[in-house]
Amino acid sequence: MNTSVADAETVKSTIGPDDFDWIVLRHQKQIYRTLLYLVRDTDAAEALTQECFLHAFRNHRGFRGESGLATWLVRIAINLAHDHSRNRRWAFWRRLTRTDNVEAIRAPSVQRSPEQALMYAESVEAVRSAVERLPERQKTAFMLRFVEDMPLEDIAEVMDLQTGTVKSHLSRALEAVRGACAKKRI
Amino acid sequence: MYPRSRNKQGMKDTHAVDPELGEALRQFRESVHASVERPGFFWKRQHQEIMARLVSSEATPKSRALRLAPAALAIFLCLFFFVESSKAPTPDLAAGSDQILLIEIERALSRDCPEALDPAGVFHDELDKIGRSQ
Numbered sequence: 001m002n003t004s005v006a007d008a009e010t011v012k013s014t015i016g017p018d019d020f021d022w023i024v025l026r027h028q029k030q031i032y033r034t035l036l037y038l039v040r041d042t043d044a045a046e047a048l049t050q051e052c053f054l055h056a057f058r059n060h061r062g063f064r065g066e067s068g069l070a071t072w073l074v075r076i077a078i079n080l081a082h083d084h085s086r087n088r089r090w091a092f093w094r095r096l097t098r099t100d101n102v103e104a105i106r107a108p109s110v111q112r113s114p115e116q117a118l119m120y121a122e123s124v125e126a127v128r129s130a131v132e133r134l135p136e137r138q139k140t141a142f143m144l145r146f147v148e149d150m151p152l153e154d155i156a157e158v159m160d161l162q163t164g165t166v167k168s169h170l171s172r173a174l175e176a177v178r179g180a181c182a183k184k185r186i
Numbered sequence: 187m188y189p190r191s192r193n194k195q196g197m198k199d200t201h202a203v204d205p206e207l208g209e210a211l212r213q214f215r216e217s218v219h220a221s222v223e224r225p226g227f228f229w230k231r232q233h234q235e236i237m238a239r240l241v242s243s244e245a246t247p248k249s250r251a252l253r254l255a256p257a258a259l260a261i262f263l264c265l266f267f268f269v270e271s272s273k274a275p276t277p278d279l280a281a282g283s284d285q286i287l288l289i290e291i292e293r294a295l296s297r298d299c300p301e302a303l304d305p306a307g308v309f310h311d312e313l314d315k316i317g318r319s320q
Contacts, residue, residue: 017240017244020237020240024233024236024237025233028229028233028236029229032222032232033218033219033222036222037218046232049232050235050236050239053236053239053240054239054240054243057240057243058243120213123209124210124213124214124217127210127213127214128214131214146211146214146215147214147215147218147219149215177210177211178204178207181206181207
């Protein structure tokens, strides 16, 4: 990451239209990843990523620096993803295309033996399928915590929940994932 | 991404999981990140598209207002005509009151005595009947 950009972000408590060039550059990947994970549709994730930055741009005066810029953007992205999920037309379409329009979660290009690769794939699949079955809030909390490495306080802010509630969601989500992993081993 | 130091407390709270699950979660995270890896041109194109939308949205308030003006005018005219047409017809009070007054005058002229003295007329008639019977 560019240090000057990081410093600028740390210091800034307000943002202006001119800042959006570096804001998009710096955060588009995380926003896209969050949205893709939540909506499971590459086209929708791309469109919603654009919407997210457009929304942030239009409401940039609402950013007062109480939360981090990433937290603010992720919050917008999650709201957009939830709106998208509530849209029945999209929900129908997503059901039809769920497995076709999203790339399978794949192993990074690390050299592994066939046995290791198989174990890796099984482990990832066990977690993925368990997370897929989680209720929306648990899934979101899990994703923010274990995929985005977001601190609990920020997750609470993004999801508009108490930190204790986030912990409770995470605990339940982990229990489900633990169960799925244990089942896979049997 | 979030600074590790800031994240430490949260990690303590929820990463207190057994090593096997911790490893599964780490692999899952790694695979999700790998699944959204895109070539540089993808991010460049997306950045350009987003910036183009931001610029166009910045330039639109005036044009948006202009675009909405005919619709607003049409709505205003519809409301105006609706309100106008739904108003109850006002009676022609002037003409009506003249006519009523003329009728009243005609009735008063055709009476033997004024309307206000009707009870006295009845009383007079009664007295007249009694006197005649006696």
